[in-house]
Amino acid sequence: MNTVYKDLKFRHELKFMINRHQYYILCQRLKNLIQHDKHAGRNGEYHIRSLYFDDVDSSALSEKLGGFRDRRKYRIRIYNGDDQIIHFEKKIKVGDHIAKLKEPLTREMYDSIIRGDYEVLHQPDKPFMMELYREMKHNLLRPKVIVDYVREPYVCKNGNVRITFDKELRTGLHATDIFDRSIQPVPALDDHLIILEVKYDEYLPEYIRTALQMDGLRHQSASKYVICCKYLKMNSWEDQ
Template sequence: MNNNLKYRHELKFMINYHQFYLISSRLRNLMSRDKHAGPTGEYHIRSLYFDDMNNKALHEKLGGIRDRVKYRIRIYNVQDHIIHFEKKIKRDDYIAKVKESLTRDMYEAIIAGDYEVLHQPDKPFMMELYNEMNHNLLRPKVIVDYVREPYVCHNGNVRITFDKELRTGLNSTDIFNKDLSSVRALDDNLIILEVKYDEYIPGYIQTALQLQGLTRQSASKYVICRKFLKTNTWEDY
């Protein structure tokens, strides 16, 4: 693994609302709310995922390749004061993230096909994106949209999130469209529980989670949402 990156453990589970209410009620007394969460303890995430001309990210996930990457632009609460271009790196059971900030004008240029805004030789990740766009035809593929309820704990640097109301934009790459046409991508009763940590999960949090009673999943929001694109057929997969 690249020693310059901070790799973390990531566990994913599909739970129903009954399980969510039980687990979240325990965590509220043990963990802090994420500082970015609003009055309801939640915030909205919208990501635009990219893939190359061979749909490499999609096929590697479906093929069970354990070492892989995904690229996405992410915003919060459909606002443009924080825009990140991110690379999520998966190595076995560990994840790491590389990201750079974008301005709204840079985002609009990228969506319009002007990748010169990424040509910044002093920023390696920007140059990586620039090369991916020009040589591997990395392009926007699908919008992934959900509401996140996050909890954090300093001990073990634990972050637990409940991702609800997973939706996908229908054949649109405009993540700032407040009237985005979208559909539910998961059963109404399902929530994605994610547990991220550095070296350990404190025992009292493990007890609250009762992970031994849950079935670990390989839940990729990107893959779940890709199947709703009208331009795809299952033969593409």
């Protein structure tokens, strides 16, 4: 295994596509069992915007569509449109488990990357930064699509459980600057559909597992990156 992965903690991740009716029922159950994430606003939500990257062969997209069990995705992520917290992340999937690598970026570093100046990533004391630098230089890792949504998060200490409802999934179409205020993201998914994600360490407490049981609720693939890429491709065809 890559030495960068040596100390990574892998977690279980389950994804579900649910409708508004299912969302309301599940929320009512969970509110009596677990807490909102402390980072959520007064309404229990926060906004996430990510800029996903892919290489010259669109490997991340192809591997997901091809059903590869071991995959990776690179993205820059911000919260609530703020530039005080910017992270370059790598999401790693090995079988049914996921892990994440991330490094903070300053706004100046982000702006340099968007301009195509990748030397800011050349930091020999930081293995993940050097990995990004090599990907940019040799595999032509480049910005592909903006993914934009509202997240309602819940957490539970038992099992280190994190449950999120991701709503209003939108994409910035051909835009590749997450701080561009002129961007008007368009819906990439029916607003009646919500992506439910359940992450946990070694076990999922039985009372949470029971609360999540519902007729028609089936574990399925629900990649926001793929959904937005498909929308982008479809929109490009319609423009021709």
